[in-house]
Amino acid sequence: MIVAYIKEEKINNGFFKGLEIRGVDNNYIISINDKKNKRIKKKLAKKILKLNIGAIVFSKELEGDFKEEVCELLNLGDNINIQILNGKKLMEFMEFDILKYIIEKQKKKMTEQDIYIVFKKDNKLNLNFLKRFIENYRMTNVVTNDIERLKNIQDNLINNDDILISVSNNKRKALKRAKYILNINLKKEELEKYRINREAIIINIQEFIKYDNPGYDGINVNYFEINVPDELEERFEQIGNNFDIIKLYESILLSETTGENIESIYNKIARDEVTVKSIIGNNGVIEK
Numbered sequence: 001m002i003v004a005y006i007k008e009e010k011i012n013n014g015f016f017k018g019l020e021i022r023g024v025d026n027n028y029i030i031s032i033n034d035k036k037n038k039r040i041k042k043k044l045a046k047k048i049l050k051l052n053i054g055a056i057v058f059s060k061e062l063e064g065d066f067k068e069e070v071c072e073l074l075n076l077g078d079n080i081n082i083q084i085l086n087g088k089k090l091m092e093f094m095e096f097d098i099l100k101y102i103i104e105k106q107k108k109k110m111t112e113q114d115i116y117i118v119f120k121k122d123n124k125l126n127l128n129f130l131k132r133f134i135e136n137y138r139m140t141n142v143v144t145n146d147i148e149r150l151k152n153i154q155d156n157l158i159n160n161d162d163i164l165i166s167v168s169n170n171k172r173k174a175l176k177r178a179k180y181i182l183n184i185n186l187k188k189e190e191l192e193k194y195r196i197n198r199e200a201i202i203i204n205i206q207e208f209i210k211y212d213n214p215g216y217d218g219i220n221v222n223y224f225e226i227n228v229p230d231e232l233e234e235r236f237e238q239i240g241n242n243f244d245i246i247k248l249y250e251s252i253l254l255s256e257t258t259g260e261n262i263e264s265i266y267n268k269i270a271r272d273e274v275t276v277k278s279i280i281g282n283n284g285v286i287e288k
Contacts, residue, residue: 001054001055001254001255001258002026002027002028002051002052002053002054002055002255003027003028003053003054003055003056003057003085003251003254003255004027004028004029004030004048004051004053004055004056004057005024005027005028005029005030005057005059005239005240005243005248005251006030006031006032006044006056006057006058006059006062006070007029007030007031007032007058007059007061007062007240007242007243008031008032008033008034008035008059008061008062009031009032009033010033011031011032011033018032018033018034018037018039018040018043019031019032019033019040019043019044019047021047021051024238024239025235025238025252025255026255027251027255028051028053029239029240030044030047030048032044035061035062035066041066041069041070041073042073044070044073045070045073045074048070048074048082049074053082054081054082054083054255055082055083055084055085055251055254055255056082056083056084056085057085057243057247057248057250057251058084059240059242059243060242060243060244061242067084071084083254085247085250085251085254086247087223087244087246087247087250088205088206088207088208089250089253089254090226090246090249090250090253091205091223091224092129092184092205092206093253093262093265093266093269094224094226094269094274094276095129095182095203095205096129096132096133096136097269097275097276098203098221098224098276098279099115099133099180099182099203100276101276101279102180102201102203102221102279103180105288110136110137111136111137111138112138113137113138113179113180114137114138114139114140114141114178114179114180115133115137115139115140115141115178115180115181115182116141116142116143116174116175116178116180116181116182117130117133117140117141117142117143117181117182117184118142118143118144118174118175118181118182118183118184118186118191118194119143119144119146119183119184119185119186120144120145120146120185120186120190121144121145121146121149122146122185125184125185126262127149127150127153128261128262128263129262130142130153130165132266133182134165139165139166140165140166141165141166141168141174141178142165142166142167142168143168143169143174143175143194144167144169145169147167147169150165150167151167153165171193171194171195172194172195173195174194175194175195175196175197175200176195176196176197177197178196178197178200179197179199179200179201180200180201180203181196181200181201181202181203182203182205183202183203183204183205183207183209184205184206185205185206185207186207187207187209188207188209188210188211191209191211192211192213196211196213196216196218197218198215198216198217198218199217199218200216200218201218201219201221202218202219202220202221203221204220204221204222208222208223209222210222210282219281219286220281220282221279221280221281221286222280222281222282223246223279223280224246224276224277224278224279224280225245225246225276225277225278225279225280225285226245226246226249226274226275226276226277227274227275227276227277228245228249228272228273228274229272229273232249232252232272232274235252236248236249249272249274253265253268253269256268
């Protein structure tokens with residue numbers, strides 16, 4: 001997959017051209033000189049389509065209106081092969097690490113904790129991600145409307161490993177006692193249908209959600225920060241210092257692991273020595 005890194009900087013390549021393309025690691029850095037210029041936005045969108053770009057990372061200064069207008073020009077509803085990277089895919093690959101980080105900061109042991117993983121039916125969702133949770137926590141409670149697929153997994157675990165998981169979709173009871181909730185793909189209005197423990201920590205993987213029902217005093221985790229080794233920092237400097245490190249690493253992961261299974265991706269993250277630095281809630285970094 002080819003990635004385009006788009007940023008704003010001064011360009012000396014002629015009046016009104018306003019756009020420069022450079023290669024980096026089989027991907028492209030696309031610089032623009034005026035984010036308010038409509039002609040540049042149109043030219044940028046045409047270049048992205050012409051270069052067969054599979055994913056885009058916008059620099060920090062181009063988030064907001066510029067990003068939204070370019071996405072409209074790309075007509076992402078039809079061009080479904082173009083991904084706008086926002087760090088959430090990396091969060092999906094590192095969800096186990098994020099929950100482990102939280103457990104450790106609370107000075108608790110994973111093997112003594114019950115966790116709750118909630119998701120709605122999605123045939124594209126690879127359920128192999130459940131394995132690490134099931135193997136490391138006292139009890140993994142899966143809350144989903146995809147009961148049939150989960151029952152097959154549950155029966156297989158009982159027969160082969162003598163490991164139990166709980167499968168339910170009772171909106172009134174399933175999350176009532178949950179301390180740690182991993183929300184894989186529910187939107188806010190879908191999550192609000194469940195009765196949730198007032199002190200639960202909710203980790204929202206695919207969606208940015210502010211769960212704020214009356215009486216809820218827990219924590220929403222919507223993003224995180226990572227530590228990366230010096231070699232990766234040097235690689236990122238070639239692209240630019242005005243990009244979110246999570247999005248840069250996400251782009252590397254997606255471009256270098258195309259077609260690989262989820263275990264291979266986990267292994268690459270471990271080899272790259274990428275770890276959780278902090279977690280971010282609705283009001284910024286959450287204190288340790």
